[in-house]
Amino acid sequence: MGRGDLSDREWARLEPHLPRNAGRGGRWVCHRKVINGISFRQRTGVPWRDLPTRFGKWKTCRDRHRRWSADGTWERILRAVQADADAEGRIDWSTVSVDSTSCRAHQHAAGARRRPARYRAGEAMGRSRGGLTTEIHLASDGGCRPLAVLLTPGQWGDAPQMIPVLDRIRVPRLAGGRPRTRPDHVCGDKAYSSRRNRRYLQRRQIRHTIPERRDQRANRLRRGSRGGRPAGFERARYSRRNEVERTINALKGSRAVVTRYDKRAFVFHGTVTLAAIRLWLRS
Structure with missing residues (x-):
């Protein structure tokens, strides 16, 4: 076994969820x-x-990674590994944190031909202050492991992506029933403070700790009683937001994640998903 290869323990967890034949x-x-x-x-x-x-042959590795990224095999494996962890009680649903990180796109990642893509903005690549970048939005549990991942162009804001990221949380139950999609508590920084996000969390009966931005607080005070009540804030709970930052740090330990080399968004999404699978297998 070489450095970074799957250990026998990781392989035992992963093997039952792999495709059985090549069709x-x-x-x-x-x-x-x-x-x-x-x-x-x-x-x-x-x-x-x-x-x-x-x-083995490099083309076999590349083609299989591309195929499994396109047909959703990596996502199914991730959910299966999460289901095993949930059945063993290893998922910390008490506090789920959301955050995002920017990944610089390599020059070889640009220039993809225009084709129908699975993301709303083509190949999830945009031009920001740092050049061509892709934004990774994710939600992580209290154990610093990704529950859901979403890619957007680098110049897109964080607040509009909070709901799509939380909607991607779907952990199947091995005992049967609907997948678990609702955490007990959600933490986020000021970038996620908006009425739309707070109403969404209240409608789903999810408690949240998101600090109010200064301009939003001033606007609420200026409106008086019509401005509503201030948003609740638990400082001790907010200190756990570092868990999602540690998750991002672990994902960016992979050089193909910290720098995007893939032209297609679905292939890069598969690369990030595989990095998330390795974090779950090692936990």
């Missing part, structure tokens, strides 16, 4: 070797053609 093409090549090759590229950021030969 019309015949049998899959060894999943473990190919996934180790994909993980090596995700961790180091090397071009696919520079993968070490111990992982």
Whole structure:
């Protein structure tokens, strides 16, 4: 086993959730070797053609990663691993934090041809102060592991993406029933302070700790009794917001996440999802 490869414990958790056959093409090549090759590229950021030969053909690793990113296999595996963790009581639903981080796009990630994409803004790449960037929005549990991931162009704001990120939380229950989608408490910084977000959380009966921005507080005080009551704030609870920042730090330990090398948004989403799967397997 090489450095960064799947350990026997991680493989035992992952293997039951992998596809069983390749469909019309015949049998899959060894999943473990190919996934180790994909993980090596995700961790180091090397071009696919520079993968070490111990992982087999580089084209096999690239094609399988692209296929599983396109058909949602990585997302299904992530939810299956989360379901196992939830059944064992290893998900901390008491406080779920939301935040975002910006990833610089490599020059080779630009120039994708216009095609129908699964994200609203094409390839989830925009031009901000730092150049071409992609924004990763995510929600993490109290154990510093991602529950949901969303990609947007780098210049998009954080507040409008809070609801889509929380709507992506769907952890299946092994005992049957509807997937769990509602955390007990949500934390976010001032960027997520808006009436729309607070009404959404109140409608779903989710307690939240989001500080009020200075301009919003001044506007509320200027309106007097019509401005409504101030938003509740728990300082001790807000201190746990560092959990999502630590989750981002762990995800960005992968060079293919901190710098986007993939042209297609769905492929980069698969890269981030694989990094999230590794965090769940190691916990």
